[in-house]
Amino acid sequence: MFENLSKKLFGKSLWIYHCNTGACNGCDIEILNVLTPYYDVERFGMKLVASPRHADVMLLSGAVTRPTLPLVKKAYEALPSPKLVFGIGSCATGGGCWFDTYNVNGGAAGVVPVDYYIPGCPPRPESIIYGVALALGIVDKQVAPIEMKQMEFPIDVYERNKAWEERNVIYELLK
Amino acid sequence: MEIVYVLINLVIFLALAPLFEGMVRKVTARVQSRMGPPLIQPYYDIIKLLGKENLTAGNVIFNFAPMMAFAAALSVVCFIPLGYKANFLTQYADVITIIYLLVLGGVAILLGALASKNTFAMVGASREMVTMIMVEPVLAMTFFVGAVKVKSLSIDSTVFSVMNNGFTWSAALMMVLYLMALQAFVGKQPFDIAEAEQEILEGPFVEYSGPNYALFKYSLMLKRMFYAALFVMVFVPFLHSGIYALDILLQLIGVAFVFLFIALIGSTNPRLRIDQAIRYYAVLIVMSLGAVGLSVYGI
Amino acid sequence: MWLTSKIKQVLMVIKPGVVTLNYPYVKRPTPENFRGSPHWDHEKCIGCGGCANHCPARTILVRDLCQEIRQMVYDGSRCTYCGRCADVCPEDAITMTDKYELATDDRKDLNESMELFMLTCKRCGRCYDMETRNKIDRMDIQGYRYDNIEARAFIRKTTDRFDEDMLKSTENFKRPEKIGE
Numbered sequence: 298m299f300e301n302l303s304k305k306l307f308g309k310s311l312w313i314y315h316c317n318t319g320a321c322n323g324c325d326i327e328i329l330n331v332l333t334p335y336y337d338v339e340r341f342g343m344k345l346v347a348s349p350r351h352a353d354v355m356l357l358s359g360a361v362t363r364p365t366l367p368l369v370k371k372a373y374e375a376l377p378s379p380k381l382v383f384g385i386g387s388c389a390t391g392g393g394c395w396f397d398t399y400n401v402n403g404g405a406a407g408v409v410p411v412d413y414y415i416p417g418c419p420p421r422p423e424s425i426i427y428g429v430a431l432a433l434g435i436v437d438k439q440v441a442p443i444e445m446k447q448m449e450f451p452i453d454v455y456e457r458n459k460a461w462e463e464r465n466v467i468y469e470l471l472k
Numbered sequence: 473m474e475i476v477y478v479l480i481n482l483v484i485f486l487a488l489a490p491l492f493e494g495m496v497r498k499v500t501a502r503v504q505s506r507m508g509p510p511l512i513q514p515y516y517d518i519i520k521l522l523g524k525e526n527l528t529a530g531n532v533i534f535n536f537a538p539m540m541a542f543a544a545a546l547s548v549v550c551f552i553p554l555g556y557k558a559n560f561l562t563q564y565a566d567v568i569t570i571i572y573l574l575v576l577g578g579v580a581i582l583l584g585a586l587a588s589k590n591t592f593a594m595v596g597a598s599r600e601m602v603t604m605i606m607v608e609p610v611l612a613m614t615f616f617v618g619a620v621k622v623k624s625l626s627i628d629s630t631v632f633s634v635m636n637n638g639f640t641w642s643a644a645l646m647m648v649l650y651l652m653a654l655q656a657f658v659g660k661q662p663f664d665i666a667e668a669e670q671e672i673l674e675g676p677f678v679e680y681s682g683p684n685y686a687l688f689k690y691s692l693m694l695k696r697m698f699y700a701a702l703f704v705m706v707f708v709p710f711l712h713s714g715i716y717a718l719d720i721l722l723q724l725i726g727v728a729f730v731f732l733f734i735a736l737i738g739s740t741n742p743r744l745r746i747d748q749a750i751r752y753y754a755v756l757i758v759m760s761l762g763a764v765g766l767s768v769y770g771i
Numbered sequence: 772m773w774l775t776s777k778i779k780q781v782l783m784v785i786k787p788g789v790v791t792l793n794y795p796y797v798k799r800p801t802p803e804n805f806r807g808s809p810h811w812d813h814e815k816c817i818g819c820g821g822c823a824n825h826c827p828a829r830t831i832l833v834r835d836l837c838q839e840i841r842q843m844v845y846d847g848s849r850c851t852y853c854g855r856c857a858d859v860c861p862e863d864a865i866t867m868t869d870k871y872e873l874a875t876d877d878r879k880d881l882n883e884s885m886e887l888f889m890l891t892c893k894r895c896g897r898c899y900d901m902e903t904r905n906k907i908d909r910m911d912i913q914g915y916r917y918d919n920i921e922a923r924a925f926i927r928k929t930t931d932r933f934d935e936d937m938l939k940s941t942e943n944f945k946r947p948e949k950i951g952e
Binding site: 299300302303304306307309310333334335337339340341342348350351353375377378379 | 501504505506507508509510513516517519520522523524525526527677678679680681682685
């Protein structure tokens with residue numbers, strides 16, 4: 298009984314632990330911006346805590362570099378379940394510009410199971426709050442893959458139109 | 473019959489302590505020009521914490537310390553005469569018991585911190601020890617101002633001494649000193665050196681997670697409400713009417729005002745260093761000894 | 772702790788009141804040159820590959836499916852929204868839109884891909900030989916070309932001609948997946 302209540306109220310008070318895995322600090326500044334009075338995220342009940350054992354959500358910023366890789370895994374294990382991981386910025390979603398360099402493991406996806414990605418370099422504070430609201434279920438997702446495929450070759454279209462026009466020439470002459 | 477008063481005490485304190493804490497957070501947010509969390513946010517926090525996984529450090533004291541802190545806070549609540557009605561348990565304890573139980577809560581935090589095997593927790597524990605040592609004399613003098621006058625240490629006569637004998641100079645001086653020392657009792661800025669110091673170090677609660685942390689937080693909230701209620705009971709006796717329910721209501725409104733005061737001072741002040749805090753408190757301790765001295769001479 | 776200055780501090784806050792932007796319900800318009808996610812106009816793109824050449828994160832990829840179809844893939848997971856692709860495009864086919872609400876739980880949602888019809892050489896249709904004769908195509912192989920788009924496999928070593936064995940070895944490439952999936 299009590300567990301159901303805890304699960305329902307989980308979204309109303311999420312505590313955030315911020316982990317910088319070798320970022321340039323752009324995304325960190327944007328995360329701190331989100332806690333200022335203009336984009337106040339505390340109205341959703343979220344608080345920044347300094348110890349991963351108190352937190353529910355881990356915000357990863359930065360491409361996961363080789364020295365910080367075991368530390369990120371340790372910090373992820375120190376969060377008590379149920380937990381969420383957000384990857385903030387282009388470096389965390391795929392490694393950014395440095396995805397194939399010697400020191401970078403290609404973003405947060407291969408290291409810890411990430412639940413939500415917030416791309417951007419750095420992401421606007423509004424888009425971080427949008428990601429948070431998406432996780433809470435307040436808004437709907439707005440991105441979807443776009444694919445444009447070639448259905449018919451333009452040569453075929455051209456020749457078909459030409460054939461149609463030539464067919465209609467007789468009717469024009471008969472008018 | 474008087475056992476009911478004990479239960480009413482417990483229920484009121486358990487149910488309303490997070491609400492006042494939420495009020496403090498909301499007022500802090502408004503002073504910082506932002507929309508704060510909703511008023512019932514601490515309830516959500518505690519229920520969510522109770523539903524999380526409990527990661528322990530393995531030893532018995534780690535799990536025992538939060539329960540001891542919560543039990544100490546609850547037992548203090550049982551003894552005090554809320555609503556100016558002494559209840560069943562009040563006759564079995566005196567003022568020294570209350571001070572002892574509050575210190576026991578602090579010692580429980582220390583035990584929990586030292587059982588965590590973490591350096592940050594050790595530093596937090598040492599700061600908590602210093603805070604406790606400097607705060608207890610002022611609390612004791614608050615009680616002794618009344619105790620010296622009525623020449624007994626029992627709770628109801630001490631707490632009601634101002635109500636029964638009127639305001640004397642010593643009582644007025646003690647009231648001002650209590651207000652100045654209130655921030656350290658409840659652990660808010662400028663004196664939140666030990667407990668909520670997650671901004672600087674991580675405080676003594678670094679390794680606690682889930683239900684243990686919920687118990688610690690709840691015991692801190694209860695202590696906070698107790699100190700505010702003590703101020704209203706001892707120093708504001710004008711709210712005494714004869715009816716029990718109306719008394720409780722008026723006292724709760726007084727407690728809300730005291731929390732407003734705590735929040736306003738807490739959000740406009742920086743955090744003091746430990747040596748600055750000790751210097752400030754040394755002055756307060758000397759002046760409170762002076763207040764007790766004044767009350768000995770009957771002034 | 773001067774009391775009067777603290778009281779003045781509290782009274783000073785009353786004038787601006789609450790300044791929070793209630794974000795998901797109230798949105799602020801974006802500034803003028805804001806660079807959000809890029810978008811291709813498939814009617815204007817000529818498939819030159821200039822955007823793919825300039826992308827610092829090698830996010831835009833070019834692949835010839837056959838002699839006549841060129842596929843441009845934008846893999847949004849690493850884009851830094853720098854705008855170089857829009858800057859260098861000779862036909863202004865890429866615009867940086869002002870969409871910043873790009874949060875998602877699956878990285879594949881950020882992809883855009885586009886197939887273009889490329890005309891063959893007018894003389895014989897065979898002169899535009901893929902991969903070996905042409906300097907531009909040789910730059911393709913060394914630079915920004917995926918050869919196995921579905922598996923997102925790179926050819927990490929470069930050669931000056933197309934190597935079938937290297938292509939075959941990319942079939943075994945496994946993109947890192949979520950732990951626990």
